[in-house]
Amino acid sequence: MDVTAAAHHGPGWRPRPGRQEDDLAPGGAWAPLRVSRDCDPLTDVALHLPPAALLTAGPPDALQHLERIDHDALRRDLDGLAGAYRALGVTVHELPAPAPPGGNPYRGANAVYARDLLWMTRAGAVIPRMASSVRAGEELQAHRLCARLGVPVARTIGADGLFEGADAAWLRPDLVAVGLGVRTNGAGARQVEDEARAQGARVLRLSVPPGVQHLLGVLQVLDADLLAARTSLLRPGEVRHLRDLGFTVLDVPESDEVRTRLAFNFVTVAPRAVLLPDGCPDTAALLARHGVECAARVPIPELAKGAGGPACATGILARTSQD
Template sequence: PNQMFCADLMFMTPEGCILARPASDVRAGEERLLAAALAREGVPILRSISGRGVFEGADGAWITPTQVMVGRGIRTNQAAIDQMRAVLGESGVEVIAFDMPIGTMHLQGMLRFADHNLALAWPLRLAYHAVDALKAAGYRVEFLPDVDESIHNAAFNFVTLGPRKILMAAGNPKTQQFYEGLDIECVTVNVEELYKAAGSIGCLSGIVARERV
């Protein structure tokens, strides 16, 4: 069932895709299936993480057209970050890397974006260096006031549909109220079946095209 969580398998740039190399043994090799699917659709592949590098797409995030944030942890290592710096540097893109704490699987598990200037973060997990970089890039950073619904019902595992409009798991009234207090429109959907595979909406969503704006 892990194959449906394609956010981990790719990182899209305006020039093409950086193929991930999953650190988890049970997911190793999935990137080959994705590469074949992208090729069929004519999506360029810029780089496949190789050698000693391991990287999962959910550990990367664009914060400006010329800056990418990458979390270093159990699924992404320094060797992969060095490879990303090399390929993104050819397009003039800076990679901002930082260590993630124990207990965090992916960057997207503690940082999400609801608008071009609004970042939402998991409290006590996002490094000062990352918060400083976000603020320097013009973001307002808001922290979840309560993480219980995010732990048990994937309230933080959402997909941004447009400026301050998200698709989120139903059944999270406290978190939804917090989002709506930030003028975020919340579209809800029942995703209970996804929990059986230890994922949710955000994990399903792989970006297949990106424009430099």
């Protein structure tokens, strides 16, 4: 054996420098898709239209839908959403089709709500472990998307952990909010915390109130120092803590727009710029008073039948860092 050969770590051996984050830089080993703050300009998203047969595979409640969803109408909603993103210069990717159902005949019926299926970081994707048996196995679609795009999987939530992507938000590059509720448990939050810590960020745990699916439903990032929150649903101490951290917390009051038209289910597309569900003029006016532009408005009548809006339907893949 030639111990001087590079294969045996001789003088020609070249150790790999840097960290995983460096590998996602343009020209690196992986696709440069990453997120370090949820108000940075949005560049890449994933959308998905489930097969028609899945939307009628069972009664709405068994599918976790509020009403029967029409496939053609859902396509119109998603085409409108995709068109709005493209008009804003955002690249739209398609989530892969669901795998054969196996033991879950409903698997993939809710993958239209792609926000839940991955949480992007500076070092790749965190793949969740979905909280309900109805959505079990959708994680495979996220894995396949990452493989197709060349996105590294930074972590896959496992063991007894439960975590869904809409329960985490990058408030700052060094601060992540994680919501604990029905969809994300303590074991899942600890795994997210481990990954955030490895990337130099700390985690702020917040409570997801009863009747709200995810943290996304009560807290959104609008700018480096500006958050939107349904403060009447959050614990007062948690709101105070966010303000103590230096954030201005814009109070979005409960209203018909918020409760039934999903006005809070908006997507931040750039600092102080959002994509908003159509038919929410009062919310748009409230945001405008705080310097937040409504960059696009999209109708979502069919998406709403599954208890989700544009933010739920948008898998966030990449934002351009403003640091």
